[in-house]
Amino acid sequence: MDAQQLKILQSCPLFTDISREELYAVLNCLQARVIHVSRGQLIFQEGQQAAEIGIVLSGWVQIIREDYFGNRSIIGRAEPSQLFGEAFACAGTEMLVGVIAATDGEIMLADCRKVLTLCKNSCTFHNKIIFNLLQIVAQKNLLLSQKLEILSCRSTREKLMRYLLQEAKSAGNDEFCIPYDRQGLADFLGVERSALSAEISKMRSDGLIECKKNWFRLIPSSD
Amino acid sequence: MDAQQLKILQSCPLFTDISREELYAVLNCLQARVIHVSRGQLIFQEGQQAAEIGIVLSGWVQIIREDYFGNRSIIGRAEPSQLFGEAFACAGTEMLVGVIAATDGEIMLADCRKVLTLCKNSCTFHNKIIFNLLQIVAQKNLLLSQKLEILSCRSTREKLMRYLLQEAKSAGNDEFCIPYDRQGLADFLGVERSALSAEISKMRSDGLIECKKNWFRLIPSSD
DNA sequence: GCTTTTTTGTTGGATTTCCAACATACATTT
DNA sequence: AAATGTATGTTGGAAATCCAACAAAAAAGC
Known part of the structure; x- marks a missing residue:
């Protein structure tokens, strides 16, 4: 030894x-x-x-x-x-x-x-x-268990949202950085990279999130 | 007490x-x-x-x-x-x-x-x-871990196959009964029941499996 | 037996995802 | 600055999945 x-x-x-x-x-x-x-x-x-x-x-x-x-x-x-x-x-x-x-x-x-x-x-x-x-x-x-919770979501948007909510929770903040690049995130969520990018764009234009590279911010829904 | x-x-x-x-x-x-x-x-x-x-x-x-x-x-x-x-x-x-x-x-x-x-x-x-x-x-x-392995598959066929392979392995046999009805199995695999039924039919006609209700048999590929 | 209920299989159209290809942005090197 | 490489965004058609509705089969109740 x-x-x-x-x-x-x-x-x-x-x-x-x-x-x-x-x-x-x-x-x-x-x-x-x-x-x-x-x-x-x-x-x-x-x-x-x-x-x-x-x-x-x-x-x-x-x-x-x-x-x-x-x-x-x-x-x-x-x-x-x-x-x-x-x-x-x-x-x-x-x-x-x-x-x-x-x-x-x-x-x-x-x-x-x-x-x-x-x-x-x-x-x-x-x-x-x-x-x-x-x-x-x-x-x-x-x-x-956490990963299972994500993968059990049916759609890309749900998966991503679930993941982001987990991150926001563990960060204790609505803005945070994630430890993945797009390809890594796609692999983790079990979806295509291009589909993920497209979904991020949609969610951005739907006013759900802001993001720049691996920085994200969740925008509370206004209901 | x-x-x-x-x-x-x-x-x-x-x-x-x-x-x-x-x-x-x-x-x-x-x-x-x-x-x-x-x-x-x-x-x-x-x-x-x-x-x-x-x-x-x-x-x-x-x-x-x-x-x-x-x-x-x-x-x-x-x-x-x-x-x-x-x-x-x-x-x-x-x-x-x-x-x-x-x-x-x-x-x-x-x-x-x-x-x-x-x-x-x-x-x-x-x-x-x-x-x-x-x-x-x-x-x-x-x-x-086992469930994660299944849910990380992208297609319905892959998910089902992975599950059936797990069951075959734990049964130590290529024929076995599963503890789910179709709806239960669909929920477990994270897919639609109708899509699951359709996929089972396809796999049957593709000569991959035999099945009757909750009884399944895997057919070794002939390559 | 028959009817009723439940489960399973089938089908077609709407939607979503995949896939490949390309465009753009950003970083690194020379 | 130009060139190169990598990461990310965008797009369109192919393929898969979802969804609802219905058909067929099996099980349960009478």
Whole structure:
């Protein structure tokens, strides 16, 4: 475990509020192990019982899925300091996705039961890890719910409006900047870029919004 | 705490694998309290810091949300033995939804920090509760991901196919029954019922599927 | 059996979205 | 400033979806 790896681990959300000294202790306690993977190597196989949580230390991994007919598709990625497999490990179900190394790299693996079962010395930091893990999964849950709310809208205008309302709410302000360019926003909303641009123009001329690049302002309806 | 309420609690996923005797102890340990609510009463307010988890003991509650302009919409419900508010409580964020009593009823409220912080006597069942909670949130996570995968498809055919592939996979078989009628399936996929029916007919004549009512069979493509 | 109700399939026109192509605006480089 | 590249806006026809209305089939009630 070199200094670089330790730094990555410290920025992993699983270890938030864990000091460097505690980190050493907790890693020992979790019996976490570091493996070297080479490009293309399967780390978790779809269908296997999920028992381990992975943390990317270097390189990056792809989350992949195969449908009934064997067609593979990439559904996500994880970069250094990011977790993967935690939802399956915590849910106690079999993996519905596979994880494959996209580059050579190093991965830390920790048995989820070890994480969840308190060690004899009932260390306070072990407790903190469980807390962090729950928080991570719950936060992801909220993100997924928000996105679901958007994608369940039928029209482009509704989707965009729903998204903008979410942003306005979290900004606590009717004007705000969004973290996407047009193409990125279109991808996020699940619509065509050109259709999105056209809809933005319409909504602008309908007096619903003002916007300039990634800056938006919602205009309260006058009823 | 009467016998009926106890029975409801025992079927709550939060208390899976907790015996009746342990349940008494753990409720005391969590300092859970039962409140009576009347129809229309606000239980959790949108915007407030989430600290408590709710369990419906009798009656039922609605999960509601208000957009930036104050329009209310119902986005979910919870019935006896079901949890609510757990994602926000665990994520440690403010409530992005409100919860309101749809009928008179009884609600159990438990401070989430109490749930997550082990009591002095470090009871084994308390540990079990944390484990259950994590499992519940993680499982919900997987469900949301699956639904997101479907809704992110652009066409009706893709959505249906993705859904059927999921069902085939979880059934481990190319034939299976789905738990929806046509209207229900259309709602789930986020499309029109008539468009769905038409698409099913097309896919049938294209030789992709066989189906009769809620029974489906996937036909492997012959390439 | 028959009638009634519910569910599912079909159809055609209005609407929306997709798609490709091009125009314009903006930023960067030379 | 000119040239290049990228992001965004606009447009028109093709394709898909929505929507309402109706037809057919299945289920439920009498």
